[in-house]
Amino acid sequence: MERSCPVEMSHSVMKFIEMSPLLGNQEHNLTLSWQNFTVKVKRSQVGHGSTGAWLSRLISCRNTEEVTILENTSGKVQSGNLVAVMGSSGCGKTSLLAAVSSRIKGTISGEVLLCGRPVDGSLLTRISGFVPQQDITVESLTAKEHLQFMSYIRLDRELCDNIRRKWVQALFLDLNLAGCEDTPISALSGGERKRLSLAVELLTDPPLLLCDEPTTGLDSYNASTVVEKLHHLASRGKAVLCSIHQPTSDLLSCFHKMILLAGGRVAFQGTLAQAYTFFSNQGLFCPPSYNPAEFFIQKLSVIPGEEEASSRKIEQLIEAFSASEVEQSLQLSVPHIQTARSSITEISNDFQKYIKM
Numbered sequence: 055m056e057r058s059c060p061v062e063m064s065h066s067v068m069k070f071i072e073m074s075p076l077l078g079n080q081e082h083n084l085t086l087s088w089q090n091f092t093v094k095v096k097r098s099q100v101g102h103g104s105t106g107a108w109l110s111r112l113i114s115c116r117n118t119e120e121v122t123i124l125e126n127t128s129g130k131v132q133s134g135n136l137v138a139v140m141g142s143s144g145c146g147k148t149s150l151l152a153a154v155s156s157r158i159k160g161t162i163s164g165e166v167l168l169c170g171r172p173v174d175g176s177l178l179t180r181i182s183g184f185v186p187q188q189d190i191t192v193e194s195l196t197a198k199e200h201l202q203f204m205s206y207i208r209l210d211r212e213l214c215d216n217i218r219r220k221w222v223q224a225l226f227l228d229l230n231l232a233g234c235e236d237t238p239i240s241a242l243s244g245g246e247r248k249r250l251s252l253a254v255e256l257l258t259d260p261p262l263l264l265c266d267e268p269t270t271g272l273d274s275y276n277a278s279t280v281v282e283k284l285h286h287l288a289s290r291g292k293a294v295l296c297s298i299h300q301p302t303s304d305l306l307s308c309f310h311k312m313i314l315l316a317g318g319r320v321a322f323q324g325t326l327a328q329a330y331t332f333f334s335n336q337g338l339f340c341p342p343s344y345n346p347a348e349f350f351i352q353k354l355s356v357i358p359g360e361e362e363a364s365s366r367k368i369e370q371l372i373e374a375f376s377a378s379e380v381e382q383s384l385q386l387s388v389p390h391i392q393t394a395r396s397s398i399t400e401i402s403n404d405f406q407k408y409i410k411m
């Protein structure tokens with residue numbers, strides 16, 4: 055049965071309607087920062103050598119070891135900014151996105167701050183949307199059925215069907231998906247599929263968006279439509295943190311800033327211009343015809359056969375960056391207001407306004 059709009063709407067429904075400026079500008083002034091952030095996880099340790107491995111599997115008795123996947127990282131993303139997280143495979147891009155939005159299990163030290171104030175993980179998950187690398191969908195549903203279904207899961211139950219439908223419609227238009235509303239998910243193109251995953255996260259209109267490698271597996275046209283959309287969302291006031299694998303020069307220029315990771319540590323963060331300067335100051339000059347993202351990532355990758363030498367060079371770059379002016383000014387620009395940790399139940403009005411549901 056359809057839920058019609060009651061005369062007396064609940065506070066949360068009113069707030070949803072008032073705060074549905076997806077198609078207009080949002081005036082958020084949010085800074086998410088993380089400081090001295092270290093994440094350790096437990097990993098199963100299978101015995102070395104074929105007998106050990108075989109025995110471990112046989113008796114299902116694996117030891118676990120604690121591995122550090124992010125080490126002493128600091129950084130920030132602000133409303134209005136699209137920030138790229140880059141680095142070679144396994145450097146910690148996904149872990150960073152998951153950790154700063156409190157979506158990772160492990161031993162975590164350091165602090166995540168919202169507008170300079172320490173915040174509770176449940177608040178972070180509620181004010182952020184996370185677009186995973188791999189989506190989980192029912193392939194036989196059409197794009198519209200999927201988004202409508204997700205709207206029942208994600209949005210306030212009191213929201214009337216008329217508003218819910220309009221919101222879903224607005225998202226389809228906004229993400230250039232209007233032509234494929236009735237297409238089964240299994241038949242969507244890679245780009246449409248990514249934009250549908252983005253639409254699901256935008257249902258709650260979060261001020262903070264985290265996207266894990268949204269361009270992986272897409273051709274250059276579809277990759278650019280996805281990144282342009284993220285840029286557009288940032289320009290309308292969202293803070294967007296997005297991991298990405300070696301974007302083309304054109305795609306990289308859509309990002310306001312970049313964070314380069316190596317072995318779970320920050321090797322650089324700042325603008326593209328600052329990256330050119332930093333690497334040049336280290337004697338690493340990106341040739342004019344070269345893709346800068348590829349160049350920077352290559353300099354931060356361990357080269358097979360030259361593990362020791364390349365690891366030493368990476369270590370030097372990390373140390374040089376932590377002593378650089380860019381890093382020092384970044385540290386100074388992150389406010390740190392000493393207050394008790396804000397939780398979902400005791401948040402101030404400042405944060406309450408960011409929560410939709």
Ligand SMILES: Nc1ncnc2c1ncn2[C@@H]1O[C@H](COP(=O)(O)OP(=O)(O)OP(=O)(O)O)[C@@H](O)[C@H]1O
Nearest residue numbers: 095096097123141142143144145146147148149150
């Ligand atoms: N839950 C976990 N348990 C054990 N190891 C983990 C866990 N999560 C991440 N790791 C390890 O941490 C490292 C970083 O992983 P992460 O997925 O963040 O890298 P990435 O940069 O996103 O890689 P890719 O570009 O290949 O997707 C990897 O070596 C990975 O195996």
